[in-house]
Amino acid sequence: MRLVLLGPPGVGKGTQATRLGAHFGVPHISTGEMFREALSQKTPLGLAAKKYMDAGKLVPDDVTIGLVRERLGRPDSSRGFVLDGFPRNLVQARALEDVLRDVGTRLDAAVSIEAGEETVVRRLSGRRQCRQCGAVYHVEFNPPPEPGKCPVCGGALYQRDDDREETVRERLRVYAVETEPVIEFYRRKGMLVAVDGERDIDEVTASIISALKEGNAVEESVPDGDM
Ligand code: AP5
Ligand code: MG
Ligand code: ZN
Numbered sequence: 134m135r136l137v138l139l140g141p142p143g144v145g146k147g148t149q150a151t152r153l154g155a156h157f158g159v160p161h162i163s164t165g166e167m168f169r170e171a172l173s174q175k176t177p178l179g180l181a182a183k184k185y186m187d188a189g190k191l192v193p194d195d196v197t198i199g200l201v202r203e204r205l206g207r208p209d210s211s212r213g214f215v216l217d218g219f220p221r222n223l224v225q226a227r228a229l230e231d232v233l234r235d236v237g238t239r240l241d242a243a244v245s246i247e248a249g250e251e252t253v254v255r256r257l258s259g260r261r262q263c264r265q266c267g268a269v270y271h272v273e274f275n276p277p278p279e280p281g282k283c284p285v286c287g288g289a290l291y292q293r294d295d296d297r298e299e300t301v302r303e304r305l306r307v308y309a310v311e312t313e314p315v316i317e318f319y320r321r322k323g324m325l326v327a328v329d330g331e332r333d334i335d336e337v338t339a340s341i342i343s344a345l346k347e348g349n350a351v352e353e354s355v356p357d358g359d360m
Contacts, residue, residue: 134153134157134159134213134215134241134345135159135213135214135233135238135239135240135241136153136213136214136215136216136240136241136242136243136244136345137215137216137217137219137220137229137240137242137243137244137319138150138153138215138216138217138218138243138244138246139243139244139245139246139312139315139316139319140245140246140247140248140330141248141250141253141305141308141312142253142257142301142304142305142308143253143254143256143257143260143301144246144247144248144252144253144256144330145246145248145256145330145334145337146163146217146218146246147163147165147166147217147218147269148269148275148334149244149246149334149337149338149341150163150215150216150217151269152338153215153338153341153342154214154215156338156342157213157215158212158213159209159210159212159213159214159215160209160210160214160215161214161215161217162201162204162205162210162214162215162216162217162219163216163217163218164192164197164200164201164217164218164219164221165186165217165218166217166267167200167204168182168186168192169186169267169293170267172186173264178196178200181196182196186294186295187294187295187300188300188303189295189299189300189301189302189303189304189306189307190303190307191221191222191307191311194222194224194225194228197219197221197225198224198225198228198232201216201219201225201228201229201232202228202232205232205233205236206236211236216229220315221311221312221315222311222312222314222315223314223315223318225315226315226318226319240324241324241345242324242325242326242345243315243316243319243324243325243326244326244327244328244341244344244345245316245319245325245326245327245328246328246330246337246341247327247328247329247330247331248329248330248331249331250305252330252331253305254301255273256271256274257296257301258296258298258301259271259272259273259274260292260293260296261277261281261290261291261292262290262291262292262293263283263285263286263288263289263290264288264289264290264291265283265286265287265288265289266283266285266286266288268283268285268286270283270290274333274334275334277290326341326344326345328340328341328344
């Protein structure tokens, strides 16, 4: 299974990608997590990405595309993958096609998780993440049993720097301008599966899996020029 997950900041891409990766037995590849990990290790990549992330802007395409190309070239990606947070603009969407063509494969579907701005802002403001293992919780919607402590590894939970109000506003603006056209890109290819992200976490997972099973993405596809 080769999927990309699309949707605004805070809609639940990471939450669903973790579950879908486990369900299909493929790696969950998040460019945002790769940047945050690089930053926590203070690598040149992490330090270079930081100023863009803190400002809610996209990290330059050459950096991001290079990172994804390298990651998709690793052996575990040959079984499939769930991409979360990439592609985020049309340049990245076309680059992904090239990368996959080079290794002789293609995407099965692009899943767009949809929710209103009020919902995503509430999800972002209550999000807490584990510093050690990266697990994601929500103070209200998915609370850890013990506040501030990760039940998986015991690590401390923290609030992401880019979840500050001003940065969230900029991330939403960048999403509307740069990433929404990517949804249309996949729709035109007949690969888009749109799901209602307003429902609870388990319901969203179930609806993605059943939409993929029904093969909506395949059936809706209209071959270029043949009809
Ligand atoms: P990235 O890390 O990708 O952030 P994002 O796209 O803004 O999305 P988030 O991770 O904030 O939200 P999510 O949809 O994953 O939601 P989550 O599952 O956590 O990118 C960060 C930055 O890195 C970018 O701004 C950019 O600078 C850079 N970057 C990354 N990729 C890039 C690229 N390709 N090109 C250039 N730059 C790039 O859920 C949110 C909260 O809601 C959680 O608390 C969760 O528990 C809760 N929740 C989830 N689902 C539900 C539900 N159904 N009901 C109730 N609560 C829910
Ligand atoms: Mg995420
Ligand atoms: Zn943890």
